[in-house]
Amino acid sequence: MPRLSCWFIRASLAYLVAGFTLGALMLTLKAVARYRGLGLLMTPHVEFLLIGWTLQLTMGVAFWILPRFEQGTSRGAVGYAWLAFVLLNAGVILAGLGPVLGDAGFIRLLGRAAEAGAAFTFGLHAWRRIRRTNF
Amino acid sequence: MPLLTRWFIKSALMYLTVSLLVGVALTAQGAVKLPAVVDALMPVYFHLFMVGWVTQMIFGVAYWMFPHVSKENPRGSEALALVTYLTLNVGLIARAIVEPILAFQPAPAWTVTLILSAVLQWIGALAFVANTWRRVRAR
Numbered sequence: 001m002p003r004l005s006c007w008f009i010r011a012s013l014a015y016l017v018a019g020f021t022l023g024a025l026m027l028t029l030k031a032v033a034r035y036r037g038l039g040l041l042m043t044p045h046v047e048f049l050l051i052g053w054t055l056q057l058t059m060g061v062a063f064w065i066l067p068r069f070e071q072g073t074s075r076g077a078v079g080y081a082w083l084a085f086v087l088l089n090a091g092v093i094l095a096g097l098g099p100v101l102g103d104a105g106f107i108r109l110l111g112r113a114a115e116a117g118a119a120f121t122f123g124l125h126a127w128r129r130i131r132r133t134n135f
Numbered sequence: 136m137p138l139l140t141r142w143f144i145k146s147a148l149m150y151l152t153v154s155l156l157v158g159v160a161l162t163a164q165g166a167v168k169l170p171a172v173v174d175a176l177m178p179v180y181f182h183l184f185m186v187g188w189v190t191q192m193i194f195g196v197a198y199w200m201f202p203h204v205s206k207e208n209p210r211g212s213e214a215l216a217l218v219t220y221l222t223l224n225v226g227l228i229a230r231a232i233v234e235p236i237l238a239f240q241p242a243p244a245w246t247v248t249l250i251l252s253a254v255l256q257w258i259g260a261l262a263f264v265a266n267t268w269r270r271v272r273a274r
Binding site: 030 | 189190193201237245246247249252254257261263264267271272274
């Protein structure tokens with residue numbers, strides 16, 4: 001497994017724990033107190049699990065297993081994939097924690113833009129690796 | 136494919152079907168008169184899909200395909216993987232049943248069961264991460 005995949009996948013596992021912890025907390029609050037004001041926890045819960053866990057894991061595994069170049073020794077433009085990793089994690093933190101930090105507008109928008117940038121740069125990296133192979 | 140992976144993936148396929156059927160019920164509620172409890176199924180629908188289908192499918196495939204720990208112990212702790220499977224599924228099923236009931240019939244027993252379901256699912260995630268972390272390593 002390449003080093004960048006390790007980063008992607010370990011970060012995704014960390015978000016899995018964080019997202020499930022928030023989810024368990026929200027479900028407990030809902031059971032105990034009929035607590036309706038779950039919006040503050042809901043945003044990071046959804047952001048951590050949808051983007052931080054599932055999307056990030058997908059990128060990590062794709063970087064690992066998509067067809068390689070030069071008889072299997074090169075993964076092409078790796079810089080774009082590293083940029084995707086940085087943008088994705090910055091995006092998840094900003095979009096997820098923006099409302100918690102008291103700014104639901106600008107910080108969250110910045111986070112979502114970073115996530116979109118991650119998708120674009122990962123696409124730039126992966127595009128040429130999605131091709132016909134002999135196996 | 137190891138036995139636990141087959142359990143994970145077959146369970147995931149069942150959750151996929153059930154979650155989409157719940158989606159049908161939620162959509163049909165607008166057109167035909169279904170029991171009021173259907174209105175409380177939205178969080179159940181999301182979680183059957185995202186936890187029961189997506190997350191459980193990932194757990195099963197990762198347990199099968201991720202790099203091995205060693206030749207003698209390829210997939211880490213089987214006990215932790217079994218704990219993952221059992222706690223995740225018991226917790227999720229309990230949640231799917233109790234959460235809508237609690238919305239209409241508050242009772243201490245339902246409250247305790249819902250909290251237990253939250254704790255069980257949380258333990259399932261922790262057990263998966265504990266078993267998988269050391270298998271994520273560079274060659």
